[in-house]
Amino acid sequence: MRVSFIKMHGLGNDFVVLDAREEAIPAMTPAIAARIADRRTGIGCDQLIVLEAADNADFRMRIVNADGGEVEACGNATRAVVMLHGAPATIETAAGLLHARPGEYGVTVDMGVPRFGWDDIPLSYAMDTLSMPVGWDGLENPAAVNVGNPHAIFFVPDCDAVPLEDLGPTIEHDPLFPRRVNVNVATIETPTRIRLRVWERGAGLTRACGTGACATAVAAMRRGLVEREVEVVLPGGPLQIAWGEDERIAMTGPATEAYRGTFEWSHFA
Known part of the structure; x- marks a missing residue:
């Protein structure tokens, strides 16, 4: 199957964003994530971001590092997905709920205590x-x-x-x-x-x-x-x-969409 992705970055910290809220994707594994993140044979990124539906938030964000390990939080990715969302959002993460809003100087994220x-x-x-x-x-x-x-x-x-x-x-x-x-x-x-x-x-x-x-x-x-x-x-x-x-910590900074594309899931599975 072909899967859509969005390439984004926050000050050069770059992400491949997969939006699974409406377009279902197969199960993500550490090995698949690492292959997608590879800069020579994959799309290339520091982190792979998977957006999913959430019951008590606007959406859920999963964060997978380039080595395939899933982590709890990523401030730059949070700004990127809120920029993509285009409105204030509450985001469910493995570290808890984050609240963020777009503004004149990029996106401000309440990073918690x-x-x-x-x-x-x-x-x-x-x-x-x-x-x-x-x-x-x-x-x-x-x-x-x-x-x-x-x-x-x-x-x-x-x-x-x-x-x-x-x-x-x-x-x-x-x-x-x-x-x-x-x-x-x-x-x-x-x-x-x-x-x-x-x-x-x-x-x-x-x-x-x-x-x-x-x-x-x-x-x-x-x-x-x-x-x-x-x-x-x-x-x-x-x-x-x-x-x-x-x-509570407030972080403010920019985020940018670089390009969009699709890839064949079987190439990385």
């Missing part, structure tokens, strides 16, 4: 998540934040100088993180501006990571390094992150 408990990240054993007493080849004392998925954040003098393509996979798969972890290296430029690079679990280096921007901003705020509203600049562009007095 961050979690900081060691067992919320989760870590393999108890420790202070504001400044963890661990390190890997010069990257030391990260903060850990769960914003629907787990992040470790390292504050460094120059994030561009960190060999994240080498250290990212080592940290992602360290036994300290039983569900693996997204690895963020951040540089504080001013009290309202952070520069950030992210190694995403299951996807590798990406041009932008919405949950990474949220986790990094909140970690910097908790350490007193920045104000409660900041611009987080990723290789693909900037996101605006605000952490309100109600403890």
Whole structure:
């Protein structure tokens, strides 16, 4: 059977979106998702997004990384599917309900309340998540934040100088993180501006990571390094992150539809 898809991206973090709300698709498996995501022999993407009908939300969003592993949250993908939806939406995800609305500066997503408990990240054993007493080849004392998925954040003098393509996979798969972890290296430029690079679990280096921007901003705020509203600049562009007095995170940024097409399911099954 032929299946329709929409190629989208949020600041270069790109997605293949399959809309299964009206056009049913066969069961998605990790192997099929990885083949579709392959940039040489498939369509190519950082994440595969499947939209499904939901009883208590406008729709459900499933998020599958390029390696075929399903994850809980993706801020950039949330902005993309709300841009596609064209109206404010409540979205069911594995991390819970998200609320988002299109606006003048893209899409604003209520990313919920961050979690900081060691067992919320989760870590393999108890420790202070504001400044963890661990390190890997010069990257030391990260903060850990769960914003629907787990992040470790390292504050460094120059994030561009960190060999994240080498250290990212080592940290992602360290036994300290039983569900693996997204690895963020951040540089504080001013009290309202952070520069950030992210190694995403299951996807590798990406041009932008919405949950990474949220986790990094909140970690910097908790350490007193920045104000409660900041611009987080990723290789693909900037996101605006605000952490309100109600403890909820608001993320604002653009999303873009690149093109539409179809593919033969049997080519990847």
